[in-house]
Amino acid sequence: MTEPTEGTDRTGSVLANRPFLFLVLAHGLSGLAFWGYFATVFAEAAYEFHATVGQMAVLGASLSVPFILGSILQGLFVDRWSPKWLSFLGYVALVGAIPLAWAADSLPWLYASSFMVGGAFATIEPSRSALTGLLVPEDRLVRANGAISVSFQISLVVGTLVGGALLDAYGSSMVYATATGIALLPVAFVLPIPDVRQRGERPALSLDGLQKGARTAWHHSELRLLLLITGTSWTLINTFFVLEPLFIKQTLHQGQEAVLYLWGAHGVGALFGAIAITRSKRGTGREPAFVCGGVVTIGVGILGYTGVGIYGVALVAAAVAGSGFALLFPPLLAFIQRVVVEEQRGRVTGVFVALQETMGLASSLVILVLGGVIVVRPTLVGASAVLIALGLVGVRADAATRRTVRASAVVEDDEPAA
Numbered sequence: 001m002t003e004p005t006e007g008t009d010r011t012g013s014v015l016a017n018r019p020f021l022f023l024v025l026a027h028g029l030s031g032l033a034f035w036g037y038f039a040t041v042f043a044e045a046a047y048e049f050h051a052t053v054g055q056m057a058v059l060g061a062s063l064s065v066p067f068i069l070g071s072i073l074q075g076l077f078v079d080r081w082s083p084k085w086l087s088f089l090g091y092v093a094l095v096g097a098i099p100l101a102w103a104a105d106s107l108p109w110l111y112a113s114s115f116m117v118g119g120a121f122a123t124i125e126p127s128r129s130a131l132t133g134l135l136v137p138e139d140r141l142v143r144a145n146g147a148i149s150v151s152f153q154i155s156l157v158v159g160t161l162v163g164g165a166l167l168d169a170y171g172s173s174m175v176y177a178t179a180t181g182i183a184l185l186p187v188a189f190v191l192p193i194p195d196v197r198q199r200g201e202r203p204a205l206s207l208d209g210l211q212k213g214a215r216t217a218w219h220h221s222e223l224r225l226l227l228l229i230t231g232t233s234w235t236l237i238n239t240f241f242v243l244e245p246l247f248i249k250q251t252l253h254q255g256q257e258a259v260l261y262l263w264g265a266h267g268v269g270a271l272f273g274a275i276a277i278t279r280s281k282r283g284t285g286r287e288p289a290f291v292c293g294g295v296v297t298i299g300v301g302i303l304g305y306t307g308v309g310i311y312g313v314a315l316v317a318a319a320v321a322g323s324g325f326a327l328l329f330p331p332l333l334a335f336i337q338r339v340v341v342e343e344q345r346g347r348v349t350g351v352f353v354a355l356q357e358t359m360g361l362a363s364s365l366v367i368l369v370l371g372g373v374i375v376v377r378p379t380l381v382g383a384s385a386v387l388i389a390l391g392l393v394g395v396r397a398d399a400a401t402r403r404t405v406r407a408s409a410v411v412e413d414d415e416p417a418a
Contacts, residue, residue, distance in 0.1 A: 014136060014140055014143050014144045014147050015147060017135060017136060018192075019135050019192070019193045019194055019196075020132070020135045020136055020144065020147075022189050022190070022192050022193050023128065023131055023132065023135065023148070023189075023190075023193055024147055024148055024151045025151070025186075025189045026087070026091065026185075026186040026189035026190050026193075027124075027128055027148055027151055027152060027186070028151030028152060028154060028155045029155070029182060029183075029185045029186045029189065030091060030094060030124065030155075030183065030186040031151070031152040031155030031156060031159065032155035032158060032159045032182050033094065033098065033159070033179040033180070033182040033183035033186075034094070034117070034121075034155075034159070034179075034183075035155060035156045035159030035160050035163070035263065035267070036159040036160065036162060036163030036166075036175050036178065036179045036182075036260075037098050037101065037117075037159075037163075037175065037176060037179040038114075038117070039159075039160050039163055039164075039259055039260040039263045040101075040163055040167055040172050040175045040176070040260065041059070041101050041110050041113065041114060042056075042059065042244075042245050042259060043167065043245060043256040043257070043259040043260065044101075044104070044110065044172055044256070045059050045107060045110055045245070046245035046246055046248075046249055046256065046259070047245075047249065047255070047256035048172075048256070049106065049107050049110070051107060052371060053243065053246065053367060053371035053372075053374050053376070054367070054368045054371030054372075055107060056242050056243065056245065056246060056367075057242055057364040057365070057367035057368040057371065058107075058111060058364070058368060059107070059110060059111060059114060059242075060238060060241065060242040060360070060364040060367075061361055061364040061365065061368070062110075062111040062112075062114040062115045062118070063114045063115070063117060063118040064118065064238075064357045064358075064360050064361040064364060065115065065118065065361060066115050066116070066118035066119035066122060067118040067119070067121060067122045067353070067357045068122075068354050068357045068358050068361060069122070070118070070119045070121075070122025070123060081197070082195050082197055083126075083127040083128075083130040083131040083134065083196070083197070084127075084131065084190060084193050084194070084195045084196070085195070086123055086124075086126075086127040087123070087124055087127040087128060087131065087190050087193075088187065088190045088191070089123055090120045090121065090122075090123030090124035090127065091120070091124065091183070091186040091187045091190060092187060093116060093119060093120035093123065094117060094120040094121075094124075094183050094186075095180065095183045095184055095187065096116065097113050097116035097117045097120060098113065098117075098176055098179050098180045098183060099176070099180060100112050100113035100116065101113035101114075101172075101176055102172075102173060102176035102177065102180070122353075125349075125353055126349050126350050126353065128148070129333050129336070129337070129345065129349045130345055130349070131193065131196070132144055132145060132148065132333070132337065133337040133342065133345050134196040134197070134342075135193075135196065138337070138338060141333075141334040141337045141338055142277065142287065142330065142331060142334040143277075143279075144334075145277075145329075145330035145331070145333045145334045145337075146274055146275075146277035146279075146326075146330045148330070149270070149273075149274035149277065149326055149329065149330040150271065150274040150275055152274075153267050153270040153271035153273075153274045153322070153326065154267075154271055155267075156263065156264070156266065156267030156270060156271075156322075157264050157267035157268050157271055159179075159267075160260040160261065160263040160264035160267060161260070161261065161264040162178075163175045163178075163179075163260045164257040164258075164259075164260030164261045164264065165257075166178060167256065167257050167260060168255075168257040212344065212347065213344055213347030213348045213350065213351045214351050216340060216344055216347075216348055217348050217351050217352070220339065220340075221401060222288050222335070222339075222398070222401060223335075223336070223339070223340075223348070225288060225394060225397055225398060225401070226288055226291055226332060226335070226352075226394075227351075227352065227355060229291065229292055229295060229390060229391070229393075229394040230291065230295075230328070230332065230352065230355075230356055231355040231356055231358075231359045232359065232390055233295045233298070233387055233390055233391070234356040234357075234359045234360050234363075235359040235360065235362060235363040236299075236363070236383040236384075236386055236387050236390075237298065237360070237387070238359070238360035238361075238363045238364060239363045239367065239379065239380070239383050240302050240306075240380055240383060240384075242363070242364060242367055243367070243374075243376050243379065243380060244259070244262075244380075245259050246376050247306060247376050247377060247380060248262065250376060250377075251306075251309050251376070251377055252309065252310075252311050252314060254311055258311070261315070262314060262315060262318050263318075265314075265315040265316070265318040265319045265322070266318040266319065266321060266322035266325075267322055268319050268322065269301070269318065269319030269320055269321065269322030269323040269324075269326075270322035270323060270325050270326045271322075271326075272319075272323060272326075273322065273323035273324070273325070273326025273327055274326040274330065276326070277290075277326055277327070277330050277331065286331075287331035287332065287334055287335035287338075288331075288335065288394075288398040288401075289395060289398050289399070289402075290327045290328075290331035291327065291328055291331050291332050291335075291394070292391050292392075292394030292395040292397075292398055293324075293327055293391065293395060294324040294325065294326070294327030294328035294329075294331075294391070295324065295328065295387060295390055295391030295394060296324070296387075296388055296391030296392055296395065297320065297321070297323055297324030297327060297391075298321045298324035298325060298328070298387055298391075299324075299384045299385070299386075299387030299388035299389075299390075299391060300320060300321075300324075300384075300388060301317045301318065301319070301320035301321025301322070301323075301324060301384075302317070302321050302380065302383065302384035302387065303317075303381065303384035303385065303388065304316070304317030304320060305317035305318055305321065305380075305384075306377055306380040306381050306384060307381050307384070309377065332352065333349065336348050336349055336352070
């Protein structure tokens with residue numbers, strides 16, 4: 001079990017743990033910079049540079065490729081080195097990436113900026129997950145991950161809404177300048193966090209470590225279920241995010257600032273969902289059900305968004321989909337931190353992240369190949385229907401697993417003592 005670090009209050013809010021509070025602030029501020037920046041990149045690609053379906057797919061892939069490769073490497077580094085200093089390096093890389101989009105006069109500049117951001121977050125995410133497990137006691141991990149999600153969703157709401165207003169009033173340069181300034185702040189907030197490191201095995205830096213993490217996930221029945229559900233669902237979710245700006249332009253007939261406002265509505269739903277997770281006192285032990293329920297909720301939101309095709313309805317539906325993301329990621333990370341031994345948490349988290357991004361990259365490549373024949377709206381409606389079905393299959397499978405575990409426990413209790 002993870003021991004509380006100095007400054008932890010085990011009876012109050014998880015934010016009373018000062019090192020964890022600094023981690024939350026760093027994560028939230030990086031999200032504030034990221035969401036204003038990245039939504040503007042997607043809006044500019046569709047509206048200013050008139051990107052085709054295939055070019056939007058390339059933009060999505062430019063984020064996924066470094067994220068996949070970086071997550072694999074960082075999942076190994078974080079288990080043998082310092083999560084704190086890896087986070088620091090990731091935040092520095094984020095600061096350097098945004099000005100590339102600021103200087104863009106063509107799509108390749110946006111591709112390059114997105115590529116660098118993907119590498120930055122490939123460093124930040126496994127490190128943040130490992131730090132959470134090292135700073136927070138095991139019985140509070142669901143609430144801790146919910147708190148991180150709250151900070152990130154607040155940043156999504158504020159970043160996209162303020163970014164939309166700046167984009168509408170002053171243009172993209174003001175959004176990028178503001179995002180660059182904000183991205184400097186997480187670099188400072190990481191510094192007071194203690195340099196805590198895992199206390200078990202220090203694995204050699206090799207792909208054997210990643211393979212071990214993959215085996216650990218695959219041989220655990222519930223982790224295997226979550227690998228299949230989240231990996232497959234991310235194929236469909238990525239399809240939505242790649243094609244969403246074109247849907248807004250072609251079907252909703254809104255300006256480019258609407259991309260940021262709809263992402264902001266998504267963030268409002270995710271924020272309320274994250275607050276609910278943070279306040280939950282019964283999340284431990286039910287994480288897989290939350291994750292699969294989140295997939296269902298995302299599918300329902302996307303179906304309402306794309307099926308109706310009215311801007312006002314799309315805003316509400318985006319919020320519904322956003323609440324599903326709050327059910328998806330914090331419980332998943334908490335489950336990994338709870339059931340995986342300390343020295344493998346970074347590797348297993350890296351496996352999940354790499355798989356999800358690989359599936360997202362696969363969907364981007366399919367869109368790129370089929371770009372000329374893809375019709376945006378029917379594709380998104382179909383993707384939402386499959387998401388709902390996939391999540392329901394996961395909920396049912398998790399319920400069956402829980403019944404089997406309970407039945408086994410009853411049998412063991414009924415056995416006579418030796």
